[in-house]
Amino acid sequence: MATARLDATFMALADPTRRAILARLAAGEATVMELVAPFKLSQPAISKHLKVLERAGLISRGRDKQKRPCRIEVAALAEADAWLEGYRKLWEANFDRLDDLLAEMKREGERP
Amino acid sequence: MNNTLNVTTAGDRELVVVREFDAPRNLVWRAMNKPDLLKRWLTGPPGWEMTVCEDDAREGGSFRWEWSGPDAAKLVMTGVYQEYLPPDRCVRTERFEMVGGPPMGEQLATLELVETAGRTKLTVRIAFPSPEARAGAMASGMTEGMAAGYDGLEALLATLPA
Numbered sequence: 001m002a003t004a005r006l007d008a009t010f011m012a013l014a015d016p017t018r019r020a021i022l023a024r025l026a027a028g029e030a031t032v033m034e035l036v037a038p039f040k041l042s043q044p045a046i047s048k049h050l051k052v053l054e055r056a057g058l059i060s061r062g063r064d065k066q067k068r069p070c071r072i073e074v075a076a077l078a079e080a081d082a083w084l085e086g087y088r089k090l091w092e093a094n095f096d097r098l099d100d101l102l103a104e105m106k107r108e109g110e111r112p
Numbered sequence: 113m114n115n116t117l118n119v120t121t122a123g124d125r126e127l128v129v130v131r132e133f134d135a136p137r138n139l140v141w142r143a144m145n146k147p148d149l150l151k152r153w154l155t156g157p158p159g160w161e162m163t164v165c166e167d168d169a170r171e172g173g174s175f176r177w178e179w180s181g182p183d184a185a186k187l188v189m190t191g192v193y194q195e196y197l198p199p200d201r202c203v204r205t206e207r208f209e210m211v212g213g214p215p216m217g218e219q220l221a222t223l224e225l226v227e228t229a230g231r232t233k234l235t236v237r238i239a240f241p242s243p244e245a246r247a248g249a250m251a252s253g254m255t256e257g258m259a260a261g262y263d264g265l266e267a268l269l270a271t272l273p274a
Binding site for chain 2: 090097099
């Protein structure tokens with residue numbers, strides 16, 4: 001995944017309202033109006049959040065011009081999660097090397 | 113024995129990393145603070161190495177660490193120590209820059225070591241200037257040790273149909 005796209009994904013996920021919208025969409029697609037009610041936000045506010053999610057590839061919008069239902073795009077979320085896992089592995093590798101170094105230092109004993 | 117890396121979010125702009133080591137605190141402190149020792153383990157991804165470790169380790173002192181990777185890629189971390197209290201605590205500002213890339217925001221890192229029965233627990237708290245900065249840093253892979261389990265992401269993934 002391109003870095004810019006991944007940036008957009010994480011920026012989109014940084015907002016609790018947008019995560020809540022995604023959680024709602026995980027249960028099934030919904031129109032803007034169907035999202036307005038439970039979130040107690042104005043339609044323009046919801047639309048703005050949806051635009052951010054759409055740009056990040058986390059949701060897609062239907063073609064029906066009137067309703068344009070939103071649906072979650074699982075692939076983008078999975079990619080973000082896979083990236084995090086890779087990053088965790090990188091740091092585990094750093095700390096594993098530190099473990100080895102510490103074991104060596106213990107064997108050698110205290111040196112000034 | 114539990115040497116698992118644990119990364120969590122705290123509040124809307126902090127990341128907390130916890131890792132235990134099977135060594136006393138003074139050894140862990142040295143391995144994390146002596147430039148020649150740091151270079152041996154803080155190498156980054158495969159193919160990278162830590163090439164510069166200038167470290168004026170004292171309150172008010174500054175540091176400059178650099179990593180070099182394939183295709184002349186270079187990552188620089190600079191900052192200033194706000195507290196430096198061997199062998200268990202330091203607080204420092206950190207600013208990452210991928211050479212040729214955009215500048216990134218400054219974060220505040222608090223590192224603490226606690227020894228119990230010959231083992232040492234490292235806790236790193238990173239405070240970002242904003243929630244967006246935390247998200248951006250995680251996405252760009254420049255945070256210190258932030259192999260981040262994203263707040264809410266795992267829970268969200270768990271709700272998705274397979």
